[in-house]
Amino acid sequence: MRVLLTGWAGFTRGEASAGDVLSLHAVSDTLTEAGIAHVTAWSPGFLPGEPSLDDCPPEDFTHLVFACGPLHGDQVRELHERYAGCARIAVGVSVPDPADPAATGFDAVFPRDDGDARSADLSLAGRVGSPPVVAVVLAPDQPEYGDARRHSAVHDTLTEWLRSVDxxxxxxxxxxxxxxxxxxxxxxxxxxxxxxVDVVVSTRLHGLVLGLKAGIPVLAVDPIAGGGKVSAQGAVLDWPVLPADSTPDDLTARLDWCCCAEARARAAGEHPFPGPLGELVGELKGLS
Known part of the structure; x- marks a missing residue:
């Protein structure tokens, strides 16, 4: 027996929702624990480099398992045509129309809901980790800094790096x-x-200040060459700020620090009272 496992996250014109992907992981774990050899096919748009349906010729498999999502549409019906020689099973799926060929093409259906039967969603059986939660607060263009602005380059580096961070x-x-x-x-x-959240990532002054006000470590990057108001505020608050030319390695090292106990304690500590408030009152009283 050789099983091909897929779902809506395996379709080129589908989507990889968190619930769908977690459901596929749950089924994969179940098959592995049962000693059933299988391959999971993913959309190349979601996980390039992983097996896709195009990489899985029908003759290599005895069974097709389709997990989660609705049994509806051309892409599901095309699975029946491509894998006609395989025993086909759907599990944890919605069946809006039991007479739809997308549904009737399966040899067995174990529904999540089909108008009569109801079952808990497969994603509840999926294992999840606990990656940090990061708030991302990016500064606007800030034309007042003229030629010293590096917002576009800084944000490109920052967002591309964030894409790779768990x-x-x-x-x-x-x-x-x-x-x-x-x-x-x-x-x-x-x-x-x-x-x-666990960490604030920001190129904006108030992303830094309000993150610390909330007691949360801030990975602050100044988008101004030579340093602007973010760096100035970091100096006042005794909080480290990365320069505009920081590399992905710099960002990774700073994120690791922001997730440590030292950074959390430092962020949760007392921060300076804004001196200009007292100066304002003194100035106004001196003018009266």
Missing amino acids: CGRIPLDTRLATDDWRHCATPDQFVAVLSR
């Missing part, structure tokens, strides 16, 4: 809005969000 990424914007649910409406809401 972390949960949450893009955030310090801009508040009362007419757009995608933005926080108050500073309290924004700081509350920051307080729930």
Whole structure:
């Protein structure tokens, strides 16, 4: 017996949702524990370099297992045509129309829901790790810095690096809005969000300041050549800020530090009170 395992995350025109991928992992683990040889086929757009359906000729397999998602559409029906010589089984799937050829083409269906039967989703059986959760706060262009701006290059390096880091990424914007649910409406809401993550990655001054206000370590990068207001604020707050020409290795080393106990304790400590507030009051009283 040789099993080909796939699902919607294996289709070129499909999508790899977290639930679908975790469901495929759960089925793969189950087959491995049972001693059943199998190959998981992934979309090359999601996991290039891993086996895809094009890499899996029908004659190499005795069984096809399709996990998670709806039994609907041309791509599912095409599986029946390509793997007609295999015994075909669907597991943990939704069956919106039991008479659809996408569903009737399977020799056995163990549904998640089909109008009558209901079962817990396969993803609940999948094993998950605990990667850090990272809030990403990027600065706008900031034309006031003229030719010293390095925002485009810094953000390209930063976002390409983030793509390779095993972390949960949450893009955030310090801009508040009362007419757009995608933005926080108050500073309290924004700081509350920051307080729930493990690390803040930011090229923006208030990403640094509010991250520390929330007691969260900040991987701060100054997008200005020679240093701008992010570096200046880092000096005031005694918090390290990387320069604009930092490399991916620099970013990795700083993230590792931000995840350590020393950085967490330092971020959670007391931070300086803004001196200009006292100076403002003194100035106003001196003018009265």
